[in-house]
Amino acid sequence: MRTAAIALAIVAVLALIPVLINLQTTSSQANQEPGTVAGGLPQAGDQGTAPQGSAPQDGSAPQQGGAAQEGGAAQDGSAQGATSTSAGTVTEVDKKFLVAVRQAGLWEIPAGRLAQTNASSEAVKRAGHHLIDGHSKLDQLVREDAKILGVQIPDEATEEQQGWVAQMKAAKGAEFDKIFANLLRASHGKIFATIGEVRGSTQNDLIRRHARQANQTVMDHLEVLEDTGLVDAKTFAEVEEAVTK
Numbered sequence: 072m073r074t075a076a077i078a079l080a081i082v083a084v085l086a087l088i089p090v091l092i093n094l095q096t097t098s099s100q101a102n103q104e105p106g107t108v109a110g111g112l113p114q115a116g117d118q119g120t121a122p123q124g125s126a127p128q129d130g131s132a133p134q135q136g137g138a139a140q141e142g143g144a145a146q147d148g149s150a151q152g153a154t155s156t157s158a159g160t161v162t163e164v165d166k167k168f169l170v171a172v173r174q175a176g177l178w179e180i181p182a183g184r185l186a187q188t189n190a191s192s193e194a195v196k197r198a199g200h201h202l203i204d205g206h207s208k209l210d211q212l213v214r215e216d217a218k219i220l221g222v223q224i225p226d227e228a229t230e231e232q233q234g235w236v237a238q239m240k241a242a243k244g245a246e247f248d249k250i251f252a253n254l255l256r257a258s259h260g261k262i263f264a265t266i267g268e269v270r271g272s273t274q275n276d277l278i279r280r281h282a283r284q285a286n287q288t289v290m291d292h293l294e295v296l297e298d299t300g301l302v303d304a305k306t307f308a309e310v311e312e313a314v315t316k
């Protein structure tokens with residue numbers, strides 16, 4: 072009798088399980104907001120709703136940026152200049168970073184080549200080789216990532232960078248060595264700080280990978296430039312002022 076009673080109790084409990092599961096499902100469906108699916112992704116017609124956690128909360132990104140017009144692969148996903156793409160959210164800071172990496176290659180590769188013809192120091196020539204190698208690889212990556220993320224990147228270095236190349240073109244020997252080491256060391260010191268900001272704040276996996284690669288390249292360039300022994304205290308002070316203001 073006792074065994075039969077226990078068996079009956081077990082059967083009763085088992086019979087209740089589907090009822091409890093059904094109640095749980097109904098409750099969780101009722102908690103979802105209209106127009107969303109599990110995970111909080113906005114649906115068509117849910118304009119103005121940014122994916123949770125996708126937009127910067129500190130107001131650091133520009134309020135207006137025309138981000139949605141910048142690339143065909145991107146769709147406007149935020150009111151703060153961030154763009155939601157199939158590869159994740161891309162902020163204005165992320166976009167500026169890709170542009171800066173592209174522009175670095177556009178003047179550093181010519182600078183590296185000039186070092187092979189105009190430099191007298193072997194350490195400067197070696198640094199030039201590192202610039203050519205590093206930025207050839209990084210440039211390939213930046214073009215790929217910009218295409219995926221729908222970010223427009225330039226085909227020309229900035230006017231300032233073009234001016235630096237012109238300055239180096241006009242110099243030879245020891246004079247070239249000094250100009251090369253200081254211009255490039257100053258520029259790398261400044262972008263090194265930018266990479267930290269981007270890596271620290273980006274929400275995008277491709278930008279994280281890009282920042283990692285750029286960090287390694289810039290670190291290598293900082294070191295080979297310092298190895299020339301030609302970087303002035305004035306150059307370090309210039310970088311300090313730029314990154315702390």
Ligand SMILES: [Fe+2]
Pocket residue numbers: 175179202205206259288289292
């Ligand atoms: Fe570099």
